């Protein structure tokens with residue numbers, strides 16, 4: 001018994017790990033970060049407050065927050081040599097391919113923060129990763145559009161700095177729009193951590209061997225890229241655009257129900273949530289607010305609303321307990337802000353780095369932790385003797 005939760009011993013014996021960071025109740029649609037409900041954090045907290053909470057277990061007091069913000073802010077630049085890595089990519093490389101490569105390359109730069117047995121070095125590696133991901137994501141975008149890289153600025157917030165590095169150009173002043181900054185803050189918080197999802201489990205498994213922390217995060221980025229996982233936000237907006245108009249929604253819902261058709265509604269369904277993903281609710285509100293405040297009328301939002309309405313009232317989706325997930329509305333907001341669809345999953349990786357780093361630290365600092373070794377159910381051939389090639 002801890003607090004309001006009681007654990008089924010049977011469950012812990014099958015669980016892949018024990019963690020105190022994020023609690024999900026998939027049946028009730030509950031998501032807590034260190035006990036705090038996601039909608040409260042998304043509404044009221046700065047992103048770096050949530051990063052501190054995930055990493056250290058409690059919301060920071062003022063002095064703790066100032067120190068943490070300083071530690072992050074003063075690690076936002078990347079080594080000038082790292083910029084050379086981008087030059088090796090084609091301009092049309094997918095940003096997730098670039099992020100996987102460049103973040104992996106960080107493991108060749110910081111030898112002073114990779115002794116994972118030293119808590120201080122673990123913390124420095126964690127700060128570096130949280131700090132540099134926005135810089136690297138913005139560089140991936142700038143490289144893809146042929147614009148010069150923009151250096152970080154210490155006078156801006158974590159989110160505002162990212163927007164400036166992404167959208168400002170040397171030729172003119174760039175003002176961070178507070179509406180967009182607030183929307184990005186919420187989106188980063190909604191993506192920060194989500195318990196033992198596929199990419200977090202990848203980071204934990206890679207880290208359990210004692211591998212370089214930067215390389216472990218690169219493995220998480222690779223896993224997140226898949227369309228069944230973080231790649232769903234890009235696929236969901238492409239799907240909504242393909243549907244085009246509300247009158248076409250029904251035929252796509254019917255395709256999603258057809259067992260012989262591999263088509264699935266992207267942004268729908270979840271391994272754990274069998275109720276509405278609480279993040280999707282906040283994302284929908286944010287989509288409505290941002291499009292209204294930016295005075296953008298995107299027909300895709302009407303298609304999304306119609307798709308949600310039809311699916312949530314369809315017996316197939318009700319029986320399978322399929323609801324919109326975090327990826328269903330996020331692309332509409334990101335597109336309205338000006339990001340190309342290829343950047344959506346890179347933004348998911350940027351935000352999720354905070355959760356990956358918190359989960360990695362939790363695992364590495366557990367003196368009982370051992371190298372991961374998932375088991376299998378062997379269904380192959382029984383033992384048999386070798387037959388020489390000429391006799392086969």
Ligand code: SDX
Nearest residue numbers: 194197228229230232256264265266267268269270271320
């Ligand atoms: C993320 O794990 C996490 O926490 C991930 C994540 C995070 O923050 O890290 O939340 C982020 O990855 C969200 C999910 C993003 N992916 C998508 O939106 C892609 C579309 N969704 C699906 O591919 C699917 O829903 C999965 C992959 C998310 C879950 O697949 P499962 O485990 O097969 O889902 P399920 O067991 O609940 O499916 C029940 C049934 C199945 O049919 P039957 O085998 O029972 O006949 O529903 C069907 C599925 O085929 N189904 C769908 C569907 N999702 C499941 N049918 C149509 N459209 C869908 N989207």
